[in-house]
Each structure stands twice: as C-alpha cells, then as structure tokens.
Amino acid sequence: MKTVLVTLPVEERHKAKLEAAGAGCRFVYCGLNGATPELVQQADIILGCVPAGMIQASPRLGLLQLYSAGTDPYIVPGVLDEHTVLTNATGAYGKAVGEHAFAMLLTLQKKLHRYRDAQRAHAWTDFGSVCSLSDCTVLIVGIGDIGQSFARLCKALGAHTIGVKRRPGGCPPCVDELCLTEELDSVLPRADVVASFLPGTGATRALYTAERFAAMKDSAVFINCGRGNAVQTQVLIDALRSGLIAAAGIDVCETEPLPADSPLWDVENLLITPHVSGNFHLPDILEKIVELSADNLKAYLEGGSLRNIVDFETGYKK
C-alpha cells in the first residue's frame, strides 16, 4: 500500500477529493509545517512542499507534487532520487500573484505608499502629479501563467504590454508585443513599468544589473513578484537611491525573511511585501492545487500522463 503524505492546508472536502483519486493509498495529513524526516522517508508520494533537506534522495519517493510554482530547492543535484517525478503548481498562482503585483503597481503610481507614510505622521501633504497606467508601456518579463494574468490586468486599464519570454512561441492576447529574453536590453528603455515574474534559475540570477536599471527610464517603476535573486539587494538600493528608476515594489528579496537590519526596509520609494502574493491567500489557489494534485495522483498511480512535470535543466515545467 502506497503512503501519500499531504502537506496542503486541506479541508474535509479536499481530503475526499484526494482520497477518491488515490483509492487504496494510505493518506497522512501533516499540515503546512508538520513534515518530519520520518514522515518524508516513509512517503511514496508527497502532495505539497517539504524542506528539501528532509528528502535525502529517498528512493521510495515516486512523486513529489509541489504546491509552489518555484522549484529551485528541489532541482539541486542530490535532493531527489533520479526516478522521482517532480511536478510543480504552475497555473495555480496566476490570479493571486498577478493581482498582487498589479495592486503594488497602482499603489506606487498613485503614491499611496507615501500618503500612507504621511498619514502616520498626521500630515496633510500633497505629493503632486501622478501617472495613469493607460499612458504606460508595461514590460512583463516572464510571460507564463502569472505574467499573463498581470498583463491582462494592465491591458484592461489601457496599457501597452510587451511580453518577454525565453523561447519563441505564440503571442497571448494580453500581450501587444512579444520579444525574447536576448532582446531585453533593446526594449528596457521603452518601458514605463518593468514587471518581473521569473523563477529562480541559474539563467535569471542577478538578471537586473546596474546597467539594466540605468537603461530604464528614470520615471520607470520596477516590480518583482518572481524570485528575489533576480536582483542583487545593493543593486536595487543603488538604482532607487541614485534615481535610475522612480520606484519599486517587491514581494521577494535575495534573503527571506528580510533581516530586520537590512537597509532595504528604509529605501525611499520602495514598497516591500513579505512574499505573500501567493501562499494560500486567495481561496482560488488551494482549489486549483487540490485539483491538480488529485489529477496527477490518479495519473501517477494508473501510469497516465502527468501535468506540470518539471524539467531539471530549466526549473520550468517541461
């Protein structure tokens, strides 16, 4: 009998769905942070994330269905046994993360972060002119599920959208122009908004160099809701302090949690949220992940084809 370890924050109706898909299996529910090395070593299948260090290339583990879209800790050599199938949750976060990034962008454009600071100081202060997204060209770097969700929102408000992707392919309807990553430098100077939704891979590490911030408009707003290591902390601080760009909103940092003594916290015109754009903060996320997990569990047990199998070379779904 196969053991399925579930770390998803499930309710009874979700359990019923998973157990119907994995009929004949033994289910262990340990909650989001309840995994132990013993539970992980006894699992044939894991639905949810566990600390990578607990896996130790367990030869028993046949399927690891993550609840994250990011796969970085699990594609490191030696973490998973070579026969373990790794699937991620791409597709579950588009709505939540896209909306969060969009709200951050509007907050910065309308200077609501500064008005909030003024409110705390009991100051009735006018910070002057603002801009309208309808007049903006928005560059979306990483135009997968999340990037497209964000692009749709920007387009709905009248923005001109440019998507940047790794591989040539069709242009989704939310994108007015599509270009490849190697063309990034040529489009950066045109953007009023640069929004990044890149996963943490070798290719995306420190992508936003000082030179690239210098290539942006000094009125540009930078948003990062992908992975924090796409920008080195000091490079971002310098870009904001020296006025290379106007403002930034980040849900991710190089080091998380961000240490209390980090200089990032107090940078003018930087809005920080603590990696909360996804999590399970919109009900939509858990529903989508449970559905995907049930489908992949069933397919795995029956030898069918799984969705969202991760390519260990790129960290993306294949």
Place this chain on the structure above:
Amino acid sequence: MKTVLVTLPVEERHKAKLEAAGAGCRFVYCGLNGATPELVQQADIILGCVPAGMIQASPRLGLLQLYSAGTDPYIVPGVLDEHTVLTNATGAYGKAVGEHAFAMLLTLQKKLHRYRDAQRAHAWTDFGSVCSLSDCTVLIVGIGDIGQSFARLCKALGAHTIGVKRRPGGCPPCVDELCLTEELDSVLPRADVVASFLPGTGATRALYTAERFAAMKDSAVFINCGRGNAVQTQVLIDALRSGLIAAAGIDVCETEPLPADSPLWDVENLLITPHVSGNFHLPDILEKIVELSADNLKAYLEGGSLRNIVDFETGYKK
C-alpha cells in the same frame, strides 16, 4: 472690452487656445492661488475657481467657469449675482478620480497599507488572506462621470457593479444593475465594496449613517472620493473601530485640511489621502478643462449654448 480672469495653471499653448476663443477680451492670468478681491471684482468672466468670499455677488461677473466638479461654495445664496452663469468641470475628473479610488480599493483589498506599516517597522509579517475584486459586488453611489470611470475599472477586473443614481435613466454599459438613491438601503447588504462619489449638497450630507454602515457586510470596504460631509467623522471612526465594516479609504474629510490632532489619522484600516485624487495631478485634467473653458467662453461671448451649466437647486450640472 471684457476682462477674463484665468486662475487655471495654464501653459503658453493653453493661453493661445483660450485667447483664440475669447478674441477681443483682455486676459489676466493670476495662477491657482493668485486671485485678489480687486481682480475678481474687475472680471467679466472667470475661468477657474476663486474664493467664494471674493465674489460678493459682483454684478459685473457674467460667467464663472469653475475648474472643479463640486459647486458647493458657489450655490450658497448671495455668493453669485442672479444673472451670473455658473458652469462646472464635470467630465474632467472621471479618469483621475476613478483611478485614484480604484488604486485605494486594491491597496486595501491586498492589505498593502498594512504591509507598508510593517515595512516601516522592519517587520516581515504575513497578514493572511486577501480578496479578489473579481469575486466582489461593487456598489457605486453617484454614477456620473467619475463613478462611471471607477465602475469601468472594477468591471474590467471582473467585479459585478451596481450603480446608484438620483434620477431614473439609462444604464451605462459599465453598470450591471442600476438603482435609485431611495433603494440604497436595500442594496447595501449585498455590497463587498461601497464607493461614494457624491457632490456636497444638502441631500448627500451625512448620508452614510451608523445604520447604513451596520447594514453593510462586516467584510465591506468603503471608499469616499466625493465630498467629506457625506460621512460624519465620528460615525466613520465608530464603524471602523467596532468592525461594522472591514476597511475604508477616503480622499475627503468633513474638515479639510484634516487637523493634525484628528482621531481619524490613527484609525486602523483607514487609508487617508489629502484630497489629491483630482487637482491637476493627471495631465488629462487640465487639457479637458482648458478645452471646456475655451468652448464655454466662446459660446458665452457669442450667445451660444454652454456646457455644464449648474442647477442651483441640486448643485449638479443641469
């Protein structure tokens, strides 16, 4: 020769436009805050706002073309001579105020005001679940130019929109349901968002009573970008402190500027901006007002028909 006093913050190209429309007139440009009682008393036409107290029912003043949509100080008996034509700037603020209100709403729904406070405290704190506008019913009280602009943005993000208006009439495409002000109490309990864009008239004063806040969902977000006297300060404080509603965002207060010792500043889950949603903070506003002013100046001088003539009974354009 007629004298035209202009208090608009015009550039040279705007002056050229106005002077072409008012050929043969003498133009005096005094800037936003440069009006004096003498300048006002010498004016046959005023393009822009001046302190109401300077007008003193000047018999010379034939046309007062405001740059505001609100008309409250000017419709008070005795301010304007009975033959003075009063026109307002309805139509110029829809985009700016609609977008500001929309940004406030998303900030509150995604808890970015609280994340900003946490950032200031260097705290990496997760405030939990958020909601999506796509799951919300949005009540728009005052569905004129500004309300419709806001409604369009909400609908673009998937919200269900209910417009509330004074008089029966056609249903604009941005509104899924339309009802009359007297039906307000019956729709309040359905709303996840109540957004108010009412002008300051006798009929709208203290419209949002404690009973009406109690009728709203306790998860509701209240937005006021109309006039501050639609809600009494203490009623709003009590509604937020006692949890009758979840959060509020206001660009207007009963007393403006809000005194530094007002208890409003520190109310949990209240976001305050200092009446900045309009002003001239989007370039779009001044362009629209100059165009309207030029058109109305020409029409007035030629005996044609003017746009946006204010009805002194209601304070709205006729």
